[in-house]
Amino acid sequence: VLPGILLYYLPERKRLAALLAVVAYLAFTPNGLIPHHDWSYLFAPLILLPLALLLIELRLLTGSIWAGLLLAWAYRAAPLLFTDPRVELPLITQPWQTIAYLWMMVGAGGLVLLLWLGYRYGNFLWILSHLARITLALVAALFCWGLWAGLWFAIGYPGFYDDGFLIIMAEQADLNGAEAIEDIVERREFVRARLIEMAEQTQAPTRAALEAAGLSYRPFYLINMIRVEGNHRRMAEFAALPGVDRVMLNPNVRPYPFNFSFGYGDAPDQGQNVEWNVSQVGADTVWKMGFTGQGIVVAGQDTGYDWDHPALRQSYRGYKGEQVSHAYHWHDAWSDAVVPFDSDRHGTHTMGTIVGDDGQGNQIGVAPDATWIGCRNMERGLGNPASYTDCMEFFLAPYPPGGDPFRDGDVGQAPHVINNSWGCPDIEGCDDTVLEPATAALRAAGIMMVASAGNDGPGCQTISEPPARYDQVFSVGATDKGSQITFFSSRGPVPDSAALLKPDITAPGSDIRSSLPGGGYGIAEGTSMASPHVAGLVALIWSANPDLIGQVDETETIIRQSARKQEVESVCTFEIEADQNLPLLEGAEPLTASDACACGEVIGVPNNVYGWGEIDALAAVKLALEYEAER
Numbered sequence: 109v110l111p112g113i114l115l116y117y118l119p120e121r122k123r124l125a126a127l128l129a130v131v132a133y134l135a136f137t138p139n140g141l142i143p144h145h146d147w148s149y150l151f152a153p154l155i156l157l158p159l160a161l162l163l164i165e166l167r168l169l170t171g172s173i174w175a176g177l178l179l180a181w182a183y184r185a186a187p188l189l190f191t192d193p194r195v196e197l198p199l200i201t202q203p204w205q206t207i208a209y210l211w212m213m214v215g216a217g218g219l220v221l222l223l224w225l226g227y228r229y230g231n232f233l234w235i236l237s238h239l240a241r242i243t244l245a246l247v248a249a250l251f252c253w254g255l256w257a258g259l260w261f262a263i264g265y266p267g268f269y270d271d272g273f274l275i276i277m278a279e280q281a282d283l284n285g286a287e288a289i290e291d292i293v294e295r296r297e298f299v300r301a302r303l304i305e306m307a308e309q310t311q312a313p314t315r316a317a318l319e320a321a322g323l324s325y326r327p328f329y330l331i332n333m334i335r336v337e338g339n340h341r342r343m344a345e346f347a348a349l350p351g352v353d354r355v356m357l358n359p360n361v362r363p364y365p366f367n368f369s370f371g372y373g374d375a376p377d378q379g380q381n382v383e384w385n386v387s388q389v390g391a392d393t394v395w396k397m398g399f400t401g402q403g404i405v406v407a408g409q410d411t412g413y414d415w416d417h418p419a420l421r422q423s424y425r426g427y428k429g430e431q432v433s434h435a436y437h438w439h440d441a442w443s444d445a446v447v448p449f450d451s452d453r454h455g456t457h458t459m460g461t462i463v464g465d466d467g468q469g470n471q472i473g474v475a476p477d478a479t480w481i482g483c484r485n486m487e488r489g490l491g492n493p494a495s496y497t498d499c500m501e502f503f504l505a506p507y508p509p510g511g512d513p514f515r516d517g518d519v520g521q522a523p524h525v526i527n528n529s530w531g532c533p534d535i536e537g538c539d540d541t542v543l544e545p546a547t548a549a550l551r552a553a554g555i556m557m558v559a560s561a562g563n564d565g566p567g568c569q570t571i572s573e574p575p576a577r578y579d580q581v582f583s584v585g586a587t588d589k590g591s592q593i594t595f596f597s598s599r600g601p602v603p604d605s606a607a608l609l610k611p612d613i614t615a616p617g618s619d620i621r622s623s624l625p626g627g628g629y630g631i632a633e634g635t636s637m638a639s640p641h642v643a644g645l646v647a648l649i650w651s652a653n654p655d656l657i658g659q660v661d662e663t664e665t666i667i668r669q670s671a672r673k674q675e676v677e678s679v680c681t682f683e684i685e686a687d688q689n690l691p692l693l694e695g696a697e698p699l700t701a702s703d704a705c706a707c708g709e710v711i712g713v714p715n716n717v718y719g720w721g722e723i724d725a726l727a728a729v730k731l732a733l734e735y736e737a738e739r
Contacts, residue, residue, distance in 0.1 A: 270360045271340040274493060274537075275314055277332040278353035280545050281306035283552040292554050292658040296519035299553040300505050303329040304514055310351050317349060326494075329514060330501040331545045335494040358494050359537045361442075361487040382471045384589060385461070385616035389641055390726040391474040394648050399729055401475025401647035403654065406462050407523035408643075409499035410455030410530065412440070412484040414625040415448040417456060419464035419472060425479040435508035436521040437481040441491075441498035446509045448482060450625045452489045455482065457632050458529045460623030461640035462647070470629065472622045474644025474725070478651070481506070481523055491530065492537045496575075500526070500546045504553060519553075524650060524657060526550070527643035528559040528581070529636035531573035540604070543574040547581050554658025557581045558643045560635035561611040562598035568680055568707035568716065570598040571610040577602045582664055583610050583719075586617025586638040591672065591722050593704050594618050597635055600716030601708040609710065611719040612664070613671055615641035642667070645725050653732040666735065670728040671721035673713045680705035 281302045289295040307329040314334060318325045324337040335358060336346075343355045382392045394400075405425060415424045415438070426437035438448045450456045463480050464473035483499035485491045503526055505517025532538035547557050557575060561583045564570035576583035576598075586597040594617060600610035617638030624630040649666060650657045656666075707716040714720045 270338045272336050272338050272358045272360060272494070273340045273343045274356050274358045274542075275334040275336065275346050275349075276353045276356065276542070277307075277310050277314070277334075278351055279306065279310050280332050281549070283549060286552040287554075293520055295658060296504065296522055296553045296555075299549055300329075300517065300519055303332075303549060307332050307514075314346065314349055314352065317346065321345070327514070328494075328497055328501055330504060330549055331497050331543070333497070356493070356539065356542065357537050358492050359535070360492065361490045381469045383621055385620055385641065386471065386474055388589070388591070388616055389474065389645070389723050391644065391648065392471075393726045394652075394729050395476075397652070397729065399648050399652040401463065401478030401644065402651050404475065404478045404525070404647040404650050404657075405523040406475070406478050406480045406643055406647055407482065407503050407526045408455060408459050408462070408480065408640075409483040409485040409496070409503070409526065409528060410450075410458055411452035411486045411489060412450035412455050413438075413448050413459050413480075413482040414450050414456045414623070414627075415482070417460070417623045417625065418466035418468070418627055419460050419470055419623045419629075420456070420480070422467070423463040423465075423473075423476065423479050425481050436506040436518065439483045439499065439502040439506070439509075441483060441485050441495040441502075442487045443484075444509065445484070449484075451484070451487065453624050453630070454486075454489065454529070454632075454636065455484070456625050457620075457622045457630065458527060458636060458640045460629075461620060461637060462527060462644045464623050470623075472629070474641055475647035475651070478644070478647040481521075486530065490536060491532065493532065493542050496530075496532055496538075496543060497546050500543075500550060503555065504550060522553070522555060525556040525558060525643050525646040527640050528557060528575055529634075529639050531560070531562050531576060533573050538574050540572075540574070540577065544578055544580070547575050547578050551580045551660055554660065556646055556660045556663060558639050558646065559583050560639040561585045563596045563634050563636075565593075565597045565599055566595055566704070568599050569601060569603045571600050572598075572603045576610065577605075577608075579608060582612050582642065582667075584617075584635060584639040584642050585611035585614040585717070585719060586633070586635045587614045587718075587722050588616070588618040591674070593674075593717050594633070596633075597638075597717075599707045601710075609708075609714055609716055609719070611716075613642060613667055613719045614638065614674070614722045615645075616722075642723060645723055645728060648725055649728055649732045652729045653735060656732060656735065662735065663732075666731045667723060667728055668714070668720040670724050670731045671719075672724050673721040674715075674718035675712050676704050676706040676715045676717050677711055678705045679709050679711065680707055 283299055283302055286295055286299050286302075289298055307327060310332060311327055311334060315325065315327065318334070318336065321342070323339055323342070326335045326337070327333075328335065336342075338360075340357055343357070346352060347355045386392060413420065415421065415426065415434075421427055424437070426432055426434050434446060434448060438446075440446075459480055459482065460472045462473055463475055463478050465471050465476035481503075483502055485495045485499040487495075501513055502517075503523055505513065505519045506521040507513055507516040507518065511517075532543065550557055557580065559576045559581045561571050561576050562573060563586075564572075571577055571583060575581045585599075586594045588594055593614065597614070597617065598611070600608070602608040602610050615638040617635050618633045619631055620633060620637040621629055621631050622637070645667065646663060649663060656663055704717045710716050
């Protein structure tokens with residue numbers, strides 16, 4: 109509105125009007141002068157100046173600018189078609205979007221340059237005839253808008269792209285008796301057979317209804333549910349079908365136009381072979397005992413993995429010297445890519461902390477002789493309930509590319525432990541319980557689920573998202589180089605379940621150096637970086653004592669009992685007017701990064717800040733060996 113007013117009343121001062129229009133336009137965008145995260149604003153200078161000139165000429169010619177404002181609206185609508193506000197809006201205030209900030213500064217500098225060039229060399233426009241000026245302005249505006257159209261037809265996908273929905277069946281499989289089966293492969297097969305039997309029996313009428321409606325779908329058995337592709341507006345039609353518990357949105361993410369990995373990031377040489385975090389948890393001392401994770405398969409579901417990274421190649425299960433096969437070792441829940449890749453760097457970094465060792469001094473992993481397999485569960489760093497379930501189902505019984513998970517899965521290829529450095533918030537479509545049957549089934553099959561607690565601290569009850577909130581999942585908070593809880597690490601207790609203490613354990617999660625796609629190394633922080641330490645520790649424990657493989661309860665007990673205990677003595681208090689999740693120390697003193705108070709009024713050990721404390725690999729392996737002697 110303000111640019112329109114300026115252009116209406118200042119037609120005789122064209123350059124000033126154009127300049128004020130541009131400045132006012134940027135100043136009154138939702139994100140301010142330097143908008144955050146919406147890269148479309150970088151192109152604003154390309155269109156605002158010709159639009160301003162066009163509006164001025166229309167004002168002079170017709171006395172109206174409404175036709176030009178229609179074109180301006182079309183320009184602003186075009187880039188928004190690339191944006192899903194459910195995704196973008198929560199990210200506006202995230203301080204780690206440094207790359208977006210950098211690009212915004214580049215864009216602002218480009219705007220200044222364009223304005224200067226226009227002021228310095230734009231006088232030639234005013235010697236043209238009135239018709240020539242309006243024609244030039246119109247052509248320039250249409251050209252700039254055409255850039256967006258070109259992007260749209262070349263690589264564009266609209267926001268809210270192809271949202272689908274999930275049909276959750278009322279009846280889930282009874283897996284009682286699985287834990288009594290001693291042979292781990294037979295145990296997995298028992299669980300899988302029960303799950304498939306339940307899915308085949310109860311989904312048939314719903315599948316028939318979907319086929320009659322001409323809707324594409326993908327059935328699951330790990331959770332008794334069906335993913336319907338797109339057509340979310342038809343959810344209500346299937347909610348009342350017999351045997352259906354509920355239907356829920358399965359938000360999709362706009363896909364990349366092609367598969368690629370970010371190949372940058374190079375952390376400086378630390379001047380030592382073993383990273384500080386690996387040493388802090390005592391993993392290197394366990395290696396000297398001869399236990400390095402050998403014989404254990406670790407899985408990760410994340411943004412993908414650079415399997416060919418020097419620190420990961422030798423431990424990738426699909427790598428056999430000159431021969432490489434990705435069948436049964438990799439699955440892409442988004443694009444069905446047959447070759448592993450990492451679209452967001454995150455996955456490669458987490459896997460490096462589990463198994464990374466390039467043989468040239470970069471000993472970044474806790475269990476360097478464990479082997480790994482992977483699944484890509486996120487697109488653009490975002491997933492949904494179906495993509496997370498897809499990966500977990502693949503891990504129970506991996507199958508080759510293009511295979512049928514119901515028919516072609518092989519439980520003999522399943523991993524022993526799964527790292528989950530992700531959470532599924534409401535924006536991705538998860539409610540509190542949707543993924544719980546999947547985690548329960550994997551635990552029944554003897555596959556241990558380790559998950560990051562989340563980065564929403566220091567507030568209490570911030571471990572709220574699946575899978576970390578589940579009792580069947582071993583959740584991990586983050587500590588720093590001094591073994592103190594990090595400010596960002598989420599705290600318990602789990603909302604709506606105050607008796608469920610979380611996190612279970614803590615591990616280093618600050619300034620962690622690990623692998624990045626393209627062969628480099630980088631430093632990152634978060635509970636996503638802490639969780640891989642525990643997955644690696646499980647590999648060390650089970651390589652030291654194979655009798656513990658699949659014994660998830662006993663393994664969790666060993667890790668808890670051997671941890672370095674961290675007590676929390678001060679009870680959290682809260683200001684009435686403040687966010688009830690933001691704790692203060694007793695006496696209403698502000699909480700600092702080095703402070704921790706007892707969320708849920710649980711003091712001592714365990715507590716809702718550190719859980720049972722920070723992991724101690726040497727103590728855990730020794731306790732595991734004692735367990736073997738006792739048996």
